[in-house]
Amino acid sequence: MWNFLRRDWTRRRVKLLCAVLIFETLLFFSSAVYDVIEYPREQVVSAVLRIVIAILNGVAGWRVFQELRKTSHQLRRDSVGDAWRDPVVLVAQASSIPMAFIPVWVEIYSPIHDDFGDVLITVTAVLLIVFAVCVIVRAFAFDHIALSKVGTAAIALLPLAGVAQFWYMNFYKPTHDSPRVSVTSRLGELGYSRGVSHLRGEITLHNEGSAPVDILGAMYTVRGYRMESADGMPAEKVVKKLDGATANQTHLGKYVSLLTFDDVMQSGEILMPGQKWFKSFVFDARGGKQDMARLVVHLSTLTHTGDSQTSGECDESFSLEPIPEAPGSYKCTQTRLPSQSLMRRVLGDQPIARTVRFFPSKVKVKTKVKVSRKEKMASLYTRYQSADHQFKGRPDQFKKEEKEAEAIDALVRDQNTESIAETRVDP
Numbered sequence: 092m093w094n095f096l097r098r099d100w101t102r103r104r105v106k107l108l109c110a111v112l113i114f115e116t117l118l119f120f121s122s123a124v125y126d127v128i129e130y131p132r133e134q135v136v137s138a139v140l141r142i143v144i145a146i147l148n149g150v151a152g153w154r155v156f157q158e159l160r161k162t163s164h165q166l167r168r169d170s171v172g173d174a175w176r177d178p179v180v181l182v183a184q185a186s187s188i189p190m191a192f193i194p195v196w197v198e199i200y201s202p203i204h205d206d207f208g209d210v211l212i213t214v215t216a217v218l219l220i221v222f223a224v225c226v227i228v229r230a231f232a233f234d235h236i237a238l239s240k241v242g243t244a245a246i247a248l249l250p251l252a253g254v255a256q257f258w259y260m261n262f263y264k265p266t267h268d269s270p271r272v273s274v275t276s277r278l279g280e281l282g283y284s285r286g287v288s289h290l291r292g293e294i295t296l297h298n299e300g301s302a303p304v305d306i307l308g309a310m311y312t313v314r315g316y317r318m319e320s321a322d323g324m325p326a327e328k329v330v331k332k333l334d335g336a337t338a339n340q341t342h343l344g345k346y347v348s349l350l351t352f353d354d355v356m357q358s359g360e361i362l363m364p365g366q367k368w369f370k371s372f373v374f375d376a377r378g379g380k381q382d383m384a385r386l387v388v389h390l391s392t393l394t395h396t397g398d399s400q401t402s403g404e405c406d407e408s409f410s411l412e413p414i415p416e417a418p419g420s421y422k423c424t425q426t427r428l429p430s431q432s433l434m435r436r437v438l439g440d441q442p443i444a445r446t447v448r449f450f451p452s453k454v455k456v457k458t459k460v461k462v463s464r465k466e467k468m469a470s471l472y473t474r475y476q477s478a479d480h481q482f483k484g485r486p487d488q489f490k491k492e493e494k495e496a497e498a499i500d501a502l503v504r505d506q507n508t509e510s511i512a513e514t515r516v517d518p
Contacts, residue, residue: 093316098499105159108180111222112152114186125433128264134432137256141190144281147183154179161226169471176230180483182225189217189256197438201477204463209438270392270506271360276311278386278514281373289375290384290515297337304362307426307505308446308455309355311388312469313374315347315381315516349450349469353412355388359401362392376516385510389471391446393428400427422448444505473505499516 123141126134139390154177194216198209275295275410282289296312298304351374376384405423426444431435 094256099137104308109152109159111153111194111219112148112180113278115183116145116149116152116218118145119148119187119190120413122257123431127261130430130432130478135433136259140252140256144183144190147179147186147193151180152176154431157462161309164178164392177375181227181230188220188223191216191223194434194438195220195435199440206315207432212438222492225282236456268302268394268396269300269504270302270304271298271306272390272392272506272508273297273299273510274388274390274510275384276388276510278313278384278512280514280517283378283517288378289373290376290514290516292351292512293384294370294388294510296362296390297354298362298364298366301364303364303397304506305393305399306358306360306362306424306426307391307393307473308448308471309388309390309443310352310356311355311386311446312352312385313350313384314469315350315376316383316385317345317380334472350376350381350384352450352469355390358426360398361395378517381516384514384516388508388510389448389469390508390510391471391473392508393426394446396429396431401425402427420450442475444473444475446471473507 119141119166123145127138178334194212198213201209273296275293275297277293279291279293280288283292290313292311296309351372353372355370356362356368402425405425424446426446428442428444432442435441449472451469
């Protein structure tokens with residue numbers, strides 16, 4: 092009786108092993124085919140590796156199934172336990188561990204953890220990892236495994252290849268594909284007549300990196316300033332003026348007027364490796380109003396990962412406030428970034444980039460709004476948020492949104508640059 096129960100329990104475990112092997116075969120193969128079709132450039136290496144692992148799991152599952160069929164017609168069924176010691180089974184399970192860990196890693200760095208589908212996928216991946224570890228530990232701890240050199244190399248190299256591919260996609264590639272766009276700006280005088288200076292501005296963008304770059308926002312402003320006295324500044328005033336927050340140079344003069352502004356490049360355009368983008372413009376500045384003109388170029392870029400979708404206006408369902416807090420006007424463009432794999436798409440890691448161009452208003456009346464020196468400047472900045480999570484303007488969720496934006500920011504590779512050039516205006 093005891094031997095019968097033991098053999099029956101062993102057979103049930105082997106059936107479970109066969110079911111897991113078949114499930115992993117279908118899972119790895121279908122996800123690999125989908126990624127090859129939808130994301131061929133980013134996932135080709137991972138897809139090929141998953142197809143190889145799927146074939147190994149399929150072969151292992153077929154051998155286990157054949158062992159079950161063969162022993163079902165025999166009076167002595169102890170040999171069904173030999174399925175655990177099959178080298179192909181061990182290689183397949185060892186190779187599955189890095190692949191099953193990928194969704195766990197994606198979910199750990201995802202800002203959204205309250206979706207049932209995400210929890211179900213993560214729990215399933217953890218169970219597959221635990222099952223594979225148990226299979227390997229049981230085989231080597233309780234049985235004598237005689238592996239050939241080929242089997243030993245396969246057990247060592249295939250998981251190592253999975254780890255190497257995972258490290259390349261999640262650690263090496265994000266740091267080496269970061270945007271490297273240099274910005275050169277200059278102002279010069281073309282002529283002067285009747286108290287008006289005719290000025291020319293030049294802006295050059297140069298992609299010095301190895302990857303294409305998406306332009307999330309590229310804007311320039313030219314502002315006129317009335318210079319303060321040329322007398323020396325005492326140390327107490329230096330400490331008071333030097334805020335340590337940004338190189339706004341407001342201590343050099345008092346802001347008078349916005350002389351001109353425009354986009355350097357449109358949001359959604361692509362700057363290829365080695366490509367230069369040059370823009371020049373002319374404008375007038377009346378010397379009686381300002382003594383100095385300051386050109387400021389704001390640039391927000393992102394490593395190109397696929398066909399992004401840029402809309403002219405931000406979706407109203409996504410909150411924009413509470414920043415900027417200063418009174419003024421803003422223009423917001425929204426870019427929906429492409430997914431890089433099926434797993435990131437399913438787990439809800441679909442970040443959107445909201446690029447805000449902000450123009451402050453002059454405060455002429457008393458107001459309770461505290462306007463910092465930085466907020467008085469025209470600015471351009473980009474914030475990220477998951478496309479699957481909408482707060483719909485709920486003020487109590489702003490802090491949570493800020494934390495999620497920081498988590499989303501880790502998934503993308505961006506660069507924010509500001510360039511300043513100045514020239515004197517003839518009186």
